Amino acid sequence: MKIYDTENIRNVALIGHADTGKTQLVSSLLYAAGMVSRFGKVDEGTSVTDFDEEEIERGFSISVGLACAEWGKVKINWLDTPGFNLFLHETEASLVAADAALLLVHAVAGIEVQTEKTWAFASAHRLPKAVVINQMDRDRASFERVLEALTRGFGRSVVPVALPIGEERSFRGWVDLVRMRAALYEPNGSGKAKDAEIPSEIESTAAQAHEALVEMVAEGNNKLLEEFFDRGTIPVEDLIPGLQQAILEQRLTPVVPASGLTNIGTESILNLVADYFPSPLARGDVEGKDREGGQKVARKLLGDAPVSAYVFKTVADPFAGRVSYFKVMSGVLRNEANLVNFNRGASERFSHIAVVQGKTQIPVAELRAGDIGAVAKLKETLTGDTLGDKAAPIVYPKPKLPEPAISFAIEPKSRGDEDKLSSAIHRMLEEDLLLRFARDPQTKEFLLSGSGQQHVEVAVSRLKRRYGVEVTLKSPKIPYRETVRAKAEAQGKHKKQTGGHGQYGDCKIRMEPLARGAGFEFVNDIFGGAIPKNFIPAVEKGIVDAAAKGYLAGYPVADFRVTLYDGSYHDVDSSEIAFKLAGAKAFKACMEQAKPCLLEPIMDVEITVPENYSGDIMGNLNGRRGRIQGMEPRSGSTVIKAQVPLAEMLAYASDLTSMTQGRGSYTMEFSHYDVVPQPIADKIVAAARSAGHAKEEEEE
Numbered sequence: 193m194k195i196y197d198t199e200n201i202r203n204v205a206l207i208g209h210a211d212t213g214k215t216q217l218v219s220s221l222l223y224a225a226g227m228v229s230r231f232g233k234v235d236e237g238t239s240v241t242d243f244d245e246e247e248i249e250r251g252f253s254i255s256v257g258l259a260c261a262e263w264g265k266v267k268i269n270w271l272d273t274p275g276f277n278l279f280l281h282e283t284e285a286s287l288v289a290a291d292a293a294l295l296l297v298h299a300v301a302g303i304e305v306q307t308e309k310t311w312a313f314a315s316a317h318r319l320p321k322a323v324v325i326n327q328m329d330r331d332r333a334s335f336e337r338v339l340e341a342l343t344r345g346f347g348r349s350v351v352p353v354a355l356p357i358g359e360e361r362s363f364r365g366w367v368d369l370v371r372m373r374a375a376l377y378e379p380n381g382s383g384k385a386k387d388a389e390i391p392s393e394i395e396s397t398a399a400q401a402h403e404a405l406v407e408m409v410a411e412g413n414n415k416l417l418e419e420f421f422d423r424g425t426i427p428v429e430d431l432i433p434g435l436q437q438a439i440l441e442q443r444l445t446p447v448v449p450a451s452g453l454t455n456i457g458t459e460s461i462l463n464l465v466a467d468y469f470p471s472p473l474a475r476g477d478v479e480g481k482d483r484e485g486g487q488k489v490a491r492k493l494l495g496d497a498p499v500s501a502y503v504f505k506t507v508a509d510p511f512a513g514r515v516s517y518f519k520v521m522s523g524v525l526r527n528e529a530n531l532v533n534f535n536r537g538a539s540e541r542f543s544h545i546a547v548v549q550g551k552t553q554i555p556v557a558e559l560r561a562g563d564i565g566a567v568a569k570l571k572e573t574l575t576g577d578t579l580g581d582k583a584a585p586i587v588y589p590k591p592k593l594p595e596p597a598i599s600f601a602i603e604p605k606s607r608g609d610e611d612k613l614s615s616a617i618h619r620m621l622e623e624d625l626l627l628r629f630a631r632d633p634q635t636k637e638f639l640l641s642g643s644g645q646q647h648v649e650v651a652v653s654r655l656k657r658r659y660g661v662e663v664t665l666k667s668p669k670i671p672y673r674e675t676v677r678a679k680a681e682a683q684g685k686h687k688k689q690t691g692g693h694g695q696y697g698d699c700k701i702r703m704e705p706l707a708r709g710a711g712f713e714f715v716n717d718i719f720g721g722a723i724p725k726n727f728i729p730a731v732e733k734g735i736v737d738a739a740a741k742g743y744l745a746g747y748p749v750a751d752f753r754v755t756l757y758d759g760s761y762h763d764v765d766s767s768e769i770a771f772k773l774a775g776a777k778a779f780k781a782c783m784e785q786a787k788p789c790l791l792e793p794i795m796d797v798e799i800t801v802p803e804n805y806s807g808d809i810m811g812n813l814n815g816r817r818g819r820i821q822g823m824e825p826r827s828g829s830t831v832i833k834a835q836v837p838l839a840e841m842l843a844y845a846s847d848l849t850s851m852t853q854g855r856g857s858y859t860m861e862f863s864h865y866d867v868v869p870q871p872i873a874d875k876i877v878a879a880a881r882s883a884g885h886a887k888e889e890e891e892e
């Protein structure tokens with residue numbers, strides 16, 4: 193493959209709700225550009241970017257997929273991102289590598305939950321974007337209806353630069369509103385179009401839309417605005433750079449129609465990206481810090497800029513080893529270069545650098561600033577790391593990750609599985625930053641945590657496929673907490689006389705509840721040295737440790753204040769350990785009186801279903817202790833918002849599918865903690881006791 197200069201590179205992320213056709217569209221674009229000899233189809237498991245077995249089997253993208261198309265003078269690097277809410281952290285982390293985004297919206301379903309979320313991601317990364325109203329070939333597809341919803345949802349800067357010719361089964365091309373020409377696509381799926389006059393039946397609609405576009409382009413540009421007032425229009429040779437500028441400044445978001453599956457609109461999208469989307473150069477200098485947590489520095493991409501690269505994805509391939517996907521942020525990266533990892537201080541050799549076409553890698557001699565590539569076998573580098581020329585340190589920001597929402601206990605099926613488990617999991621953790629692995633301190637179970645049930649299931653399935661490690665997924669763990677509802681006061685005394693000198697610690701504390709989310713507060717109210725200053729932190733430590741172990745059912749105690757107000761000590765026998773034990777004892781004595789209770793996480797849930805299902809869904813939510821917060825129509829569906837305890841939502845995905853014949857979807861986010869109703873709390877406490885947690889007696 194040719195080496196491309198920075199100004200001829202386009203890095204485009206395809207983003208949007210799941211099932212809008214991002215993965216299919218990438219395969220269609222590659223076929224239209226002549227990059228692949230076979231027209232890959234998601235439904236046949238032959239798409240270019242969903243090649244992973246888990247993705248093929250499940251039918252959705254799990255991690256970002258890379259592909260590139262050479263189109264005229266430019267090379268377009270496509271980043272095919274997941275749209276499924278549980279894998280959106282992958283999407284967000286990869287946007288660092290993009291310089292623009294194509295937001296796909298379903299031509300029937302219109303704006304969906306992840307449409308809004310991925311729009312916000314792109315905006316947060318200051319990415320210029322265009323919207324593709326995709327799947328125009330479907331029954332009930334409507335460009336106009338979806339466009340209306342888009343302008344309502346995202347404002348008037350969302351403007352069509354193309355109109356569909358035909359709709360549903362007769363969708364066959366574009367009217368290009370910039371050049372005012374038609375592109376009529378061959379019906380054979382080749383993605384090739386013929387240039388033609390605008391069909392007479394849409395001539396006047398197109399003329400109006402052209403004017404609206406011209407006005408929007410002129411609006412933020414004084415020179416064009418003058419021209420527009422003087423002549424009533426802007427000639428195409430000025431309109432094109434004007435549109436480029438407006439997109440770059442995110443003053444305007446162009447909208448176009450397409451159908452990935454029938455390969456209509458694809459060549460036009462390739463042109464749109466090449467003509468109007470910015471090169472990495474146009475986006476300006478890159479910004480980082482001179483070291484982790486250091487001063488901000490800007491870096492030019494070109495000139496004599498030293499090389500730097502940012503790793504945005506890591507794949508743990510059981511055969512090829514670790515593969516790192518990176519963007520060259522500045523300078524030129526040559527094959528066999530030795531770079532320093534500025535986050536870890538390690539030196540790494542970039543041998544056999546390559547560009548990526550789905551699962552294939554094409555070796556290249558060098559990659560210039562802005563380009564995207566992959567390299568295998570870096571020793572210490574992980575996702576989020578910056579590497580570069582030793583003489584010119586820079587560190588680019590790492591993505592912010594959400595906290596895992598759910599934990600499952602996993603159990604190795606055999607002794608052999610247990611032996612291999614930890615090393616296999618650790619390689620998977622390198623690949624997926626949100627996955628967590630730990631051991632439950634009480635039950636000694638292995639815990640695997642992730643964004644949701646399917647996320648953990650994918651990890652378990654990969655363990656088996658890639659590493660031959662079989663585990664059973666046991667019941668999910670809810671991160672309960674404990675708290676108190678009443679004030680209490682108690683003494684904790686640790687006194688022991690053994691052989692030589694004894695142990696002596698004694699404290700008196702008051703305990704009181706704090707507001708939800710306040711955590712733990714410790715107040716030292718000792719006057720006159722009843723406890724010497726140097727032992728007071730020991731009392732606090734004893735309380736903190738005991739609170740972490742829980743009182744009722746082994747869950748951490750939160751949202752309370754302890755005031756230490758009195759105590760006594762012994763000149764010889766007092767020690768830190770004795771005061772720690774005294775603190776723990778006082779804590780437990782207080783807990784007994786302070787009306788302890790369990791807290792559970794309550795989730796904000798948004799469910800989108802066809803309207804006729806909303807009654808069933810709400811009834812079902814009531815059965816799950818849900819509180820309905822509201823209901824609103826959104827592009828042909830009903831969105832139901834509710835707050836529901838996480839414990840009641842564990843099997844929701846499959847239940848929703850069966851309740852709605854697969855037509856419902858939902859998202860879920862942590863909202864707050866609330867008290868678990870008594871009968872349910874009793875069961876949780878009983879289960880915890882039988883699993884090994886007992887109110888520990890500190891008597892030795």
Ligand SMILES: Nc1nc2c(ncn2[C@@H]2O[C@H](COP(=O)(O)OP(=O)(O)O)[C@@H](O)[C@H]2O)c(=O)[nH]1
Binds near residue numbers: 210
């Ligand atoms: N009719 C029709 N179906 C499509 C089109 N694009 C994708 N699909 C189907 O929609 C489903 C989801 O496609 P996919 O590309 O995986 O969506 P993604 O989740 O956005 O990547 C698959 O069954 C595709 O065959 C299209 O343009 N027209």
Ligand SMILES: [Mg+2]
Binds near residue numbers: 273
């Ligand atoms: Mg996909």
